[in-house]
Amino acid sequence: MELTGAQILLESLKKEGVDVLFGYPGGAIIDIYDELTKHPELHHILVRHEQAALHAADGYARATGKVGTALVTSGPGATNAVTGIATAYCDSIPLVVFTGQVSTALIGNDAFQEVDIVGITRPCTKHNFLVKDVKDLAKTIRQAYYLARSGRPGPVLVDLPKDVQLGKTEFVWPEDVFMRSYNPNYNPNQGQLKKAIKEIRDAKQPVILAGGGVILSDASSALTELARMVKIPVTCSLMGIGCFPASDPLWLGMCGMHGTYAANMTLNNADLIVCVGARFDDRVTGKLDTFAPKARVVHIDIDPTSIRKNVRVDVPVVADCRLALEALNEIAQTKLTGEDWGKARASWLGTIDSWKQAKPLQWSKGGKYLKPQHVVRVLNEITRGNAIVATEVGQNQMWAAQFYDFDKPRTLITSGGLGTMGYGLPAAMGCQVAFPGKLVVDVAGDGSIQMNIQEMATLVQNKLPVKVLILNNTYLGMVRQWQELFYKHNYSHTSMTGQPDFVKLAEAYGAEGYRINTEEELKPTLEKALASPNPAIIDVTVEPEEDVYPMVPAGAALDEMLLV
Amino acid sequence: MQERHVLSVLVENEPGVLSRVAGLFSGRGYNIYSLNVAPALEEGTSHMTITTFGDAQILEQIMKQLHKIVSVIKVAEYTDIPAVEREMMFVKVQAEGAMRGEILRTVDIFRCKVIDVSPTEMTIEATGDHEKLEAIIGLLHRFGIKEIARTGSVVMRRSSRAD
Numbered sequence: 001m002e003l004t005g006a007q008i009l010l011e012s013l014k015k016e017g018v019d020v021l022f023g024y025p026g027g028a029i030i031d032i033y034d035e036l037t038k039h040p041e042l043h044h045i046l047v048r049h050e051q052a053a054l055h056a057a058d059g060y061a062r063a064t065g066k067v068g069t070a071l072v073t074s075g076p077g078a079t080n081a082v083t084g085i086a087t088a089y090c091d092s093i094p095l096v097v098f099t100g101q102v103s104t105a106l107i108g109n110d111a112f113q114e115v116d117i118v119g120i121t122r123p124c125t126k127h128n129f130l131v132k133d134v135k136d137l138a139k140t141i142r143q144a145y146y147l148a149r150s151g152r153p154g155p156v157l158v159d160l161p162k163d164v165q166l167g168k169t170e171f172v173w174p175e176d177v178f179m180r181s182y183n184p185n186y187n188p189n190q191g192q193l194k195k196a197i198k199e200i201r202d203a204k205q206p207v208i209l210a211g212g213g214v215i216l217s218d219a220s221s222a223l224t225e226l227a228r229m230v231k232i233p234v235t236c237s238l239m240g241i242g243c244f245p246a247s248d249p250l251w252l253g254m255c256g257m258h259g260t261y262a263a264n265m266t267l268n269n270a271d272l273i274v275c276v277g278a279r280f281d282d283r284v285t286g287k288l289d290t291f292a293p294k295a296r297v298v299h300i301d302i303d304p305t306s307i308r309k310n311v312r313v314d315v316p317v318v319a320d321c322r323l324a325l326e327a328l329n330e331i332a333q334t335k336l337t338g339e340d341w342g343k344a345r346a347s348w349l350g351t352i353d354s355w356k357q358a359k360p361l362q363w364s365k366g367g368k369y370l371k372p373q374h375v376v377r378v379l380n381e382i383t384r385g386n387a388i389v390a391t392e393v394g395q396n397q398m399w400a401a402q403f404y405d406f407d408k409p410r411t412l413i414t415s416g417g418l419g420t421m422g423y424g425l426p427a428a429m430g431c432q433v434a435f436p437g438k439l440v441v442d443v444a445g446d447g448s449i450q451m452n453i454q455e456m457a458t459l460v461q462n463k464l465p466v467k468v469l470i471l472n473n474t475y476l477g478m479v480r481q482w483q484e485l486f487y488k489h490n491y492s493h494t495s496m497t498g499q500p501d502f503v504k505l506a507e508a509y510g511a512e513g514y515r516i517n518t519e520e521e522l523k524p525t526l527e528k529a530l531a532s533p534n535p536a537i538i539d540v541t542v543e544p545e546e547d548v549y550p551m552v553p554a555g556a557a558l559d560e561m562l563l564v
Numbered sequence: 565m566q567e568r569h570v571l572s573v574l575v576e577n578e579p580g581v582l583s584r585v586a587g588l589f590s591g592r593g594y595n596i597y598s599l600n601v602a603p604a605l606e607e608g609t610s611h612m613t614i615t616t617f618g619d620a621q622i623l624e625q626i627m628k629q630l631h632k633i634v635s636v637i638k639v640a641e642y643t644d645i646p647a648v649e650r651e652m653m654f655v656k657v658q659a660e661g662a663m664r665g666e667i668l669r670t671v672d673i674f675r676c677k678v679i680d681v682s683p684t685e686m687t688i689e690a691t692g693d694h695e696k697l698e699a700i701i702g703l704l705h706r707f708g709i710k711e712i713a714r715t716g717s718v719v720m721r722r723s724s725r726a727d
Contacts, residue, residue, distance in 0.1 A: 118580060119580070119583065122580065122583060122584060122587055123587055123591050126634070127634040127635075130579070130580075147634060179634070180637060181575075181576055181634060181635055181636055181637040182634050303632070304628045304631070304632075305625065305628040305629050305632055308621065308624060308625075309625060
């Protein structure tokens with residue numbers, strides 16, 4: 001039987017195991033929406049802005065490990081999605097984005113709501129397609145999902161002209177995908193692994209630096225096993241947080257620009273860095289010339305371009321992080337278990353402990369207002385580290401990363417590479433769709449939250465009880481902090497007086513609003529809000545000019561930290 | 565050290581593939597000195613020859629990044645591999661009076677051809693590797709070069725000499 005392109009798309013989604021789409025209709029995608037009501041098994045969440053559809057699909061993907069799916073119209077629908085696509089691209093999040101397009105006959109004619117979205121998104125997608133013939137549709141969708149989830153994951157865009165949505169052909173689902181130009185390598189080279197084992201055995205002051213790749217490849221337990229077996233302390237990039245339990249004594253905290261003193265000192269004094277699924281981003285390394293001067297580097301990554309891009313690598317291992325770590329553990333079981341590693345590392349771990357004791361994460365007490373760090377600690381205490389925490393971007397994000405104890409992977413949902421303000425609320429929404437019964441909190445700032453606050457309506461419409469915790473300092477706090485520290489207190493356009501009343505705003509959307517001003521109100525009100533079955537905004541007035549510390553100034557060495 | 569490198573890139577012959585490759589170079593700040601694209605042997609594939617400048621680390625990144633493009637099938641670089649390299653160019657030079665004889669002698673020495681002539685100009689077709697073409701341009705300069713059109717290098721691995 002012949003099906004239309006719209007029908008083929010939806011049948012293909014079911015073949016791919018898609019159960020939820022985030023989207024927004026429009027003229028060039030209306031035929032797919034028309035078909036959508038006939039497929040109740042495909043749950044669709046109607047957002048209020050296409051950017052949010054992408055972030056929601058992205059949050060869904062991060063929380064579940066599945067591919068997120070978004071559906072938007074042509075022209076402005078597609079361009080609105082670009083920030084979300086770039087966000088996912090920078091953090092290697094698997095998404096498939098379907099965009100409507102004007103009919104093939106009109107392409108290139110500057111038709112109404114026409115943009116060259118394939119051209120626009122070429123540098124921020126893993127790959128993209130313009131489907132010109134309905135006969136290619138099923139195969140293209142198959143390839144799109146395969147590309148999104150395989151190798152180093154990433155967003156893939158499929159542009160669907162209106163006549164392709166309406167055109168008819170036999171629906172044939174290709175069971176296999178073959179692309180002669182795309183063959184990601186998953187299996188580690190045994191010779192390289194043996195070299196890595198030798199490095200680990202010979203190192204006196206080793207450290208593991210784990211990144212988002214560990215989470216993406218579900219390698220957390222293998223990583224934890226390795227660290228515990230040979231007693232190597234672990235730090236993470238922002239993207240890696242949750243891949244190693246924060247409650248483990250080997251945990252150092254996040255490293256980098258706002259990393260802990262212990263993590264940064266450990267990196268810069270290490271004689272071996274075992275880097276797994278991280279890419280030595282400038283926010284992690286600080287000034288490259290002075291980064292970890294004594295360290296040899298073992299670098300495990302599925303993407304060869306990540307290796308030797310920024311730092312010299314002694315033992316490159318191009319492989320899936322989980323497969324590499326499991327293979328490494330297997331060798332370590334026979335080659336490295338003879339030694340008492342606790343004893344062998346005692347002096348190194350002792351030095352690290354003294355760094356931990358000397359400069360723990362802390363904040364200055366006193367002042368009239370609640371301290372944002374304290375608010376995050378109380379959130380941690382109430383939720384016992386069991387919530388999924390999405391963040392916006394800026395100070396709120398760093399405080400969440402520093403002061404919430406993430407013990408499990410896929411529980412910190414944050415825009416690392418691109419640093420997209422407005423990410424947190426829609427991403428939290430995606431997490432809540434994936435896990436309706438879980439507590440999902442968006443740790444927000446009063447600046448970021450307003451970049452996608454319209455999604456409160458989506459929460460209410462779909463009964464998604466996301467809790468938005470605004471650390472309200474009436475500033476664009478992170479930029480203000482830079483202005484304070486490096487621009488002679490010239491607070492150029494970072495003050496946000498005239499903020500809306502977030503409590504009333506929440507209520508106007510049909511959600512719950514809570515305000516917290518004092519220590520007395522903090523715990524009881526937060527407990528009450530978090531226990532609510534409804535979406536809510538909790539607006540916490542915090543110290544306006546609180547800074548995030550430690551801080552490695554941009555371009556400084558990792559051990560040149562500004563401290564509280 | 566900024567060295568000249570010739571890359572041979574086999575790609576899927578599909579819309580946008582040139583833009584993917586060119587976009588990689590512009591987006592990451594790599595330099596393209598010359599670029600040549602044409603269909604390759606296998607149906608549905610194209611062969612690109614890209615000449616670029618960069619140190620060893622940049623070259624490594626370019627090769628890896630090219631590989632990462634989904635439409636790229638194969639990437640090779642010919643610095644340490646025996647290969648033949650050729651480029652063709654047209655040079656239009658001012659050619660009047662006594663100059664004409666001298667230009668023809670130069671053309672002869674380099675085994676070039678004159679492919680178009682007018683009372684005041686000559687257009688010369690030259691084929692050779694990068695150095696040869698640079699040498700020809702150097703010698704023709706004194707006559708007054710009006711225009712140059714070059715194809716960019718194409719390159720092919722030499723067959724093994726051993727039987």
